[in-house]
């Protein structure tokens with residue numbers, strides 16, 4: 001590994017001023033750190049193993065990493081009595097080797113459950129499976145995680161369940177108490193990592209998203225009131241350029257302010273900007289996507305409780321939004337393009353980080 005900091009330091013000492021990086025061109029982690037923030041991205045395990053350009057840019061830009069998939073149940077808990085930490089440990093070693101903090105995603109979710117789950121987990125044994133999973137996975141990384149998405153996407157008012165809870169296997173197996181069980185187990189497994197609640201669809205001024213914001217706030221209020229150990233809130237921020245007309249900065253500000261008022265730290269955990277409904281022209285598309293990043297992050301970062309910004313991927317080469325356009329044009333949704341060049345979105349994120357006081 002070429003120690004990136006040593007390289008930058010020696011470059012800064014030896015190079016004449018003209019060769020130094022201008023402040024604006026510093027990597028995103030430097031923009032973030034200058035304002036007491038972290039910048040990171042969801043890491044693609046296979047790419048980090050096989051694509052050295054990807055890992056070099058990841059190490060250059062990020063000081064926070066979250067595994068995109070490999071700490072989900074389907075990967076980390078492949079059989080009822082077996083856990084697989086090989087991919088997660090690879091990412092943890094990569095992070096530790098590059099002074100990149102790591103966060104965990106995710107312990108309780110209704111998706112990416114292993115095949116054995118439905119036929120094995122019953123109302124009788126669900127609590128034990130959940131607690132064992134949390135103790136084993138969090139315990140494995142104890143003291144090494146910045147934060148964990150303990151529960152992911154538990155709110156979905158259209159399902160019609162009490163308190164806006166999503167109709168998930170966990171709700172059906174354990175009732176609403178599954179949240180309390182999860183956070184209590186998390187606190188016992190690693191009292192050091194921030195225990196978070198993470199969700200999406202909270203960004204726009206539409207009736208559906210307003211209802212979801214209210215339900216999420218009510219849930220967090222209930223957990224705090226019951227003294228359930230939770231310290232962080234993750235705003236996924238999967239945005240869409242076509243929805244920009246429904247973005248109102250003051251609505252976002254107010255929502256994040258209410259969450260901060262509960263004493264929770266806030267992370268923007270999975271930001272990306274879908275370009276699926278934008279015209280094909282690359283420059284216009286890049287401009288529109290960049291504007292969404294800048295306006296959203298500028299509003300979010302005005303809330304002092306926000307401590308970190310993560311994008312859901314770093315480069316358009318590896319994004320879950322790859323094949324969403326009707327014209328099949330390659331997606332341009334993340335800070336770097338497929339050749340790892342900085343796009344207007346990169347500069348928009350840097351600029352928004354710099355607005356932080």
Ligand code: XIL
Nearest residue numbers: 068069105152200236270312319320
């Ligand atoms: C996505 C991954 O990016 C995909 O590779 C995978 O196929 C499905 O999950 N909300 C979350 C993330 O919390 O875990 C999801 O990640 C994206 C939506």
